[in-house]
Amino acid sequence: MSIRVGILGYGNLGKGVELALRDNWDMQLKAIFTRRNPENIKIKTKNVPVVNVSEIEKWKDKIDVLILCGGSATDLPKQTAEYVKYFNVIDSFDTHAHIPQHFNHVNEVAKENGHTAIISVGWDPGLFSLSRLYGRCILPEGKDYTFWGKGVSQGHSDAIRRIKGVKDAKQYTIPVKEALEIARRGSQEELTTRQKHTRECFVVAEEGADLARIEKEIKTMPNYFDEYDTTVHFISEEELIKNHSELPHGGFVIRTGQTGESGEHKQVVEYNVKLDSNPEFTAQVLAAYARACVRMYKDNEYGCKTVFDIPPAYLSQLGGAELRKTIL
Amino acid sequence: MSIRVGILGYGNLGKGVELALRDNWDMQLKAIFTRRNPENIKIKTKNVPVVNVSEIEKWKDKIDVLILCGGSATDLPKQTAEYVKYFNVIDSFDTHAHIPQHFNHVNEVAKENGHTAIISVGWDPGLFSLSRLYGRCILPEGKDYTFWGKGVSQGHSDAIRRIKGVKDAKQYTIPVKEALEIARRGSQEELTTRQKHTRECFVVAEEGADLARIEKEIKTMPNYFDEYDTTVHFISEEELIKNHSELPHGGFVIRTGQTGESGEHKQVVEYNVKLDSNPEFTAQVLAAYARACVRMYKDNEYGCKTVFDIPPAYLSQLGGAELRKTIL
Numbered sequence: 311m312s313i314r315v316g317i318l319g320y321g322n323l324g325k326g327v328e329l330a331l332r333d334n335w336d337m338q339l340k341a342i343f344t345r346r347n348p349e350n351i352k353i354k355t356k357n358v359p360v361v362n363v364s365e366i367e368k369w370k371d372k373i374d375v376l377i378l379c380g381g382s383a384t385d386l387p388k389q390t391a392e393y394v395k396y397f398n399v400i401d402s403f404d405t406h407a408h409i410p411q412h413f414n415h416v417n418e419v420a421k422e423n424g425h426t427a428i429i430s431v432g433w434d435p436g437l438f439s440l441s442r443l444y445g446r447c448i449l450p451e452g453k454d455y456t457f458w459g460k461g462v463s464q465g466h467s468d469a470i471r472r473i474k475g476v477k478d479a480k481q482y483t484i485p486v487k488e489a490l491e492i493a494r495r496g497s498q499e500e501l502t503t504r505q506k507h508t509r510e511c512f513v514v515a516e517e518g519a520d521l522a523r524i525e526k527e528i529k530t531m532p533n534y535f536d537e538y539d540t541t542v543h544f545i546s547e548e549e550l551i552k553n554h555s556e557l558p559h560g561g562f563v564i565r566t567g568q569t570g571e572s573g574e575h576k577q578v579v580e581y582n583v584k585l586d587s588n589p590e591f592t593a594q595v596l597a598a599y600a601r602a603c604v605r606m607y608k609d610n611e612y613g614c615k616t617v618f619d620i621p622p623a624y625l626s627q628l629g630g631a632e633l634r635k636t637i638l
Numbered sequence: 639m640s641i642r643v644g645i646l647g648y649g650n651l652g653k654g655v656e657l658a659l660r661d662n663w664d665m666q667l668k669a670i671f672t673r674r675n676p677e678n679i680k681i682k683t684k685n686v687p688v689v690n691v692s693e694i695e696k697w698k699d700k701i702d703v704l705i706l707c708g709g710s711a712t713d714l715p716k717q718t719a720e721y722v723k724y725f726n727v728i729d730s731f732d733t734h735a736h737i738p739q740h741f742n743h744v745n746e747v748a749k750e751n752g753h754t755a756i757i758s759v760g761w762d763p764g765l766f767s768l769s770r771l772y773g774r775c776i777l778p779e780g781k782d783y784t785f786w787g788k789g790v791s792q793g794h795s796d797a798i799r800r801i802k803g804v805k806d807a808k809q810y811t812i813p814v815k816e817a818l819e820i821a822r823r824g825s826q827e828e829l830t831t832r833q834k835h836t837r838e839c840f841v842v843a844e845e846g847a848d849l850a851r852i853e854k855e856i857k858t859m860p861n862y863f864d865e866y867d868t869t870v871h872f873i874s875e876e877e878l879i880k881n882h883s884e885l886p887h888g889g890f891v892i893r894t895g896q897t898g899e900s901g902e903h904k905q906v907v908e909y910n911v912k913l914d915s916n917p918e919f920t921a922q923v924l925a926a927y928a929r930a931c932v933r934m935y936k937d938n939e940y941g942c943k944t945v946f947d948i949p950p951a952y953l954s955q956l957g958g959a960e961l962r963k964t965i966l
Contacts, residue, residue, distance in 0.1 A: 329899060333778040354899065378741075410963050430966055437772065439966045444765065446965065447926040447953035448919075450661040480808075494912075510956055515733060518662055552738035569922060571682065575914035577922070584822075591776075594897060594905070598775040614855055618951040618961055622768055625775035635738050637774065638767045 312338040318530025370396045375600045394420045402432040417614035426607040427614045431599045432592040441581035443549045445565030451568025455493040457485035461559025475519030480554040491582035496566035498577040509540040559588035598625045640666040647707035654921025698724045703928045722748045722755045732759040745942035754935040755942045759927045760920040769909035773893030780895025783821040785813035789887025803847030808882040810838045823895035824904040837868040887916035926953040
């Protein structure tokens with residue numbers, strides 16, 4: 311019997327999950343839940359209902375796992391703990407600093423209700439976290455570096471849009487090639503924020519706006535830009551739409567360590583992703599871990615989990631014997 | 639209480655494990671077992687006994703996990719199933735085609751005796767297998783490629799040494815840069831054996847040997863060399879010792895897939911390692927999984943496991959809360 315999946319939230323991520331499920335023959339989309347008026351939402355899958363979230367409880371016994379596709383700022387901190395009362399759930403909560411708090415909250419409610427939750431699934435946190443963990447355990451004497459990009463940062467793009475006189479903007483985070491090479495070399499140097507990444511901004515200004523002031527406001531914005539070398543390009547709205555409508559991203563986790571009697575052998579492990587679509591890739595990761603979520607639930611493994619707790623085999627449709635024969 | 643570890647076999651791998659344990663404060667080397675006369679073996683660790691393997695049964699209650707450091711050709715097919723009678727064990731069995739058979743054999747004896755075994759731990763099989771698994775589950779519509787090198791292949795070096803007139807030899811497996819680029823590009827082309835790797839041989843010939851014949855025998859050797867573009871260099875014994883005594887290796891696992899409504903977004907995931915010492919790196923992986931082996935045993939998870947069955951968190955000395963806070 312196939313795994314019955316619900317999606318909550320139909321933005322970029324929710325749409326990505328809808329498509330990802332098509333690539334997984336053992337999963338079946340049962341319903342898409344939304345806070346909006348369902349009549350205004352047109353989805354890509356035939357014969358699947360769009361349901362207002364107020365009615366979600368009625369779906370309690372019709373869904374094996376609910377994939378939460380809301381944002382980390384305000385949606386998930388409430389939604390995950392709320393819906394784990396009724397469902398096994400999985401989310402992509404990505405505010406690193408608040409993960410412990412989110413985990414504890416979800417864990418408590420999940421255990422009370424005999425459900426399984428997996429939080430912070432995606433590529434960072436998620437696959438990159440796994441790379442950091444494997445890297446540190448295998449090369450305990452060493453150092454790791456995480457780089458992001460080249461890719462669009464939604465948070466930084468939003469920050470620029472809040473500046474007076476800015477009509478629209480896209481910000482790219484770019485890893486510095488020389489810094490990547492230093493990391494790979496294994497000399498284990500410290501790299502500063504400025505050394506590791508640059509930021510490139512494409513900005514559509516309102517007519518008559520003071521471009522010099524906008525540029526200065528961007529470059530000096532605390533936390534977002536002041537610690538980086540930032541380039542600002544003013545472009546037309548047409549150019550922005552034509553050349554900067556996609557959401558590519560990427561990144562690198564590099565662990566270097568040394569082994570041998572006096573550390574004479576350098577060992578370098580690198581994991582990297584290069585993504586044409588950040589939300590669609592995150593959606594693919596969520597789909598695979600949704601399968602694992604249902605398996606953990608069937609094993610009576612209730613409570614909150616992260617990618618660290620999931621045996622890799624649980625992500626696969628294949629059984630153990632098949633995996634050992636074909637992939638190991 | 640620290641994990642009490644035994645090592646069976648004191649070749650390159652066993653020596654690597656001995657050193658790896660120094661980097662893991664929660665593990666303690668209790669004894670090294672050998673088929674040789676213990677008096678002839680000098681180890682790097684003070685106050686640790688070297689014991690003939692005939693006495694290993696006496697150590698039954700003094701060791702939490704035994705790390706088997708023998709070879710895959712003749713040692714491990716017998717040893718792993720034999721010693722799992724008395725110990726939790728872990729090995730680096732790397733003959734891919736025989737893994738299912740080895741697994742079944744070890745699994746049966748491990749279950750009978752209430753012990754835990756993890757087989758085929760290292761980087762391939764091992765970390766590369768994990769990358770292939772994660773890659774296929776996350777991008778079900780796609781293709782993966784595994785490349786090896788640049789590095790010394792012991793099997794191929796041995797094969798050359800068996801040729802008449804050859805005194806010594808080292809063979810490097812080298813991934814072809816253009817093929818790597820094709821794999822990364824995501825066009826999902828098939829790559830032939832010849833396209834993916836070349837082989838470079840450094841050969842010390844006996845005095846007066848027929849070099850042309852040796853070169854021809856190498857290049858036409860079935861399975862080992864005939865499907866590859868192979869280069870043969872004849873060098874002096876001094877040169878071989880000076881320039882080719884190390885055991886570097888490396889490799890790449892590349893998974894590319896497409897997402898979106900009509901596959902319009904390419905997604906590329908790559909894992910690669912660059913190792914100054916192949917056996918020392920494999921030893922590091924074994925040490926981390928030895929920790930996981932003991933944890934699985936304490937969870938009453940008896941029988942044979944592979945890297946696919948181990949929750950990543952089990953490799954770490956840190957608890958769940960600490961991992962979520964610092965690495966996730």
